Every structure is written in structure tokens, then in C-alpha cells.
Amino acid sequence: MHITLGNTPDDTLAAFTARAAEDPGVVGLVLSGSQVHEGMPTVHSDYDLHVILRDRQASELAELDWFRSAHLDLVVIALAEFRTRGMPGRPDHFARYSYVHAQVLLDRLDGTIAQILDEKRRLGADEARAAVDGWLDAYVNQTYRSLKSYRDGHPAMGHLDAAESVPYALEVLFALHRRVRPYNKYLRWELERSPLGDRRWEADRLLPVVRRLLADGDPDTQRALFTDIEEAARKAGHGEVLDSWGTDLELLRHS
Structure with missing residues (x-):
């Protein structure tokens, strides 16, 4: 699947999030990385975006997992995987901090995406x-x-x-x-x-x-x-x- 880059990272993010929001298989969009840390972005910063799917078969966007560009880095992940990613005992436990200050851009599950994020933000x-x-x-x-x-x-x-x-x-x-x-x-x-x-x-x-x-x-x-x-x-x-x-x-x- 092809992603058209805009003139700026902001343009690319806006275009991609609009496209993702039209996809019924997408249940959430979560922004992380330097863009959610006030004062940290530089002229080299891109946008780190998690695209959360009902399941991996629900959307053609699944093909874009680990897409990388100068404007946009994607993690495309099924809801069940998103629940556990970065949590203790997982091989991807290193990813936990990426969610501490993450921002919800889309939550089609009546707050479920935000709730999952809150469970990752602090240790129980x-x-x-x-x-x-x-x-x-x-x-x-x-x-x-x-x-x-x-x-x-x-x-x-x-x-x-x-x-x-x-x-x-x-x-x-x-x-x-x-x-x-x-x-x-x-x-x-x-x-x-x-x-x-x-x-x-x-x-x-x-x-x-x-x-x-x-x-x-x-x-x-x-x-x-x-x-x-x-x-x-x-x-x-x-x-x-x-x-x-x-x-x-x-x-x-x-x-």
C-alpha cells in the first residue's frame, strides 16, 4: 500500500489520519514519540503513530506495519496485541515508555483505547x-x-x-x-x-x-x-x- 507524503510532516500526518479514520477496521489512533514531549521535537522529528485495528484482517492498513519515512513512522497493531504490548513479561516490554505520554487521536471504542493507555502509563x-x-x-x-x-x-x-x-x-x-x-x-x-x-x-x-x-x-x-x-x-x-x-x-x- 502506498502512502503519499505531504510537503511537511504535519501535512502527511493529517492526510494519513483522515484516511485511517475512514477505515471501519481502524478502532484507534495513538500518537507517541518526541511530538508528545513538549519542547523535544526538532526540525528532524517525524510523527510516531500507532494504528489499532479490530484484528489484522480487518484492514488493508495492516500492510503498513513498521512503515518508516522522514514524516511518519507507523506501528499497525491489532487491538488484542495493543492491550499487552510493552507490559511485563513481554518480549516488547521495552516499548512501555512510548505510551506514558501518548495521545489518543481516535477512539472508536467508547474510551477503551484511552483506558488501555492509562494502564500502561504507570506501574500498578x-x-x-x-x-x-x-x-x-x-x-x-x-x-x-x-x-x-x-x-x-x-x-x-x-x-x-x-x-x-x-x-x-x-x-x-x-x-x-x-x-x-x-x-x-x-x-x-x-x-x-x-x-x-x-x-x-x-x-x-x-x-x-x-x-x-x-x-x-x-x-x-x-x-x-x-x-x-x-x-x-x-x-x-x-x-x-x-x-x-x-x-x-x-x-x-x-x-
Whole structure:
């Protein structure tokens, strides 16, 4: 199926959404990406659009799944798949953040599309607790491996493990607030517009820590971050995960 590009991304989006809205097999249109993050679009930004079908046989638009152009990127997905996309345990769980600020452009199901989106925007209470426990254990493990390597005279390997600990640390911090960890592109945007409620996690304090760990894995910086995360995790009731590490935690603490 052919898509005619307009003179601008706005023209292309308008023409395609009008066409999709005339298709009875289309039950929803959802906009995501930089266009739904105020202040983030640039002259290079396109529109990321999800086209939601009753089922994949309901529309010829199904052929356009993963269509890419300078103006428009499409995900064409059946309603049943849309319900679960990005959710825990799914191979596409990485897609969860794309829905956090997504906007509904069309909902033919009396609010069902919006309701599904709302379930993706924040972690449920049980989901958040399980997420913190899992990511916290992974973070401690990676930091412990890093600091052991530094202790044993292998700084290059310690640096690599420190860099790999960063995503786990960010997952913990956001899950503690029932938030979906943003894509790195939007990390500062999220921290500045929706703070995590603790000065230690403000953008101008947390991001230099992240950069230092990525730059050289500095052990003192690792221990300082661990101390702050341990305090926050214990306060939120996740001490059991930490205590399971026993005396190994001493390596992660300031002497």
C-alpha cells in the first residue's frame, strides 16, 4: 500500500489520519514519540503513530506495519496485541515508555483505547513492588561485581560493570515511584518536569553521577549512589532484597 507524503510532516500526518479514520477496521489512533514531549521535537522529528485495528484482517492498513519515512513512522497493531504490548513479561516490554505520554487521536471504542493507555502509563502497586525487588537485586549484583574488580586490580572490567549498573539504578529509582523508566533521550525531560520527590534525584544532581559512572566507573561515586539508593529502598520496604546479600554489602558501602 502506498502512502503519499505531504510537503511537511504535519501535512502527511493529517492526510494519513483522515484516511485511517475512514477505515471501519481502524478502532484507534495513538500518537507517541518526541511530538508528545513538549519542547523535544526538532526540525528532524517525524510523527510516531500507532494504528489499532479490530484484528489484522480487518484492514488493508495492516500492510503498513513498521512503515518508516522522514514524516511518519507507523506501528499497525491489532487491538488484542495493543492491550499487552510493552507490559511485563513481554518480549516488547521495552516499548512501555512510548505510551506514558501518548495521545489518543481516535477512539472508536467508547474510551477503551484511552483506558488501555492509562494502564500502561504507570506501574500498578504490585507490579512496582516486584519491579523494584528485581531491579534492585540486579543493581546490587552489578555494583558488587564492579567493586570486586576494582578491589582485585581489574579497573577496566570494573568500569564496564559500573556502566552496566546504571540502567538498573534508574529502573529502581523510577519504579520506587511507580513510574516507567524513560528512554535515555527523555531522562532529563522527565526529571525536570516530573521530579522524583527527592533532591538527590534532581536532574542536575543525578545526571552528573550517571555521567561519572559511564565515564570511568569511579568507585567512590558508585558507593555514594548505592548509599542513597539503599536508603530509599529500605524506606520503601525493600530491605529483604538488600539483606539477602549479607556481608557482601560492606563492599558497596563507604568505609
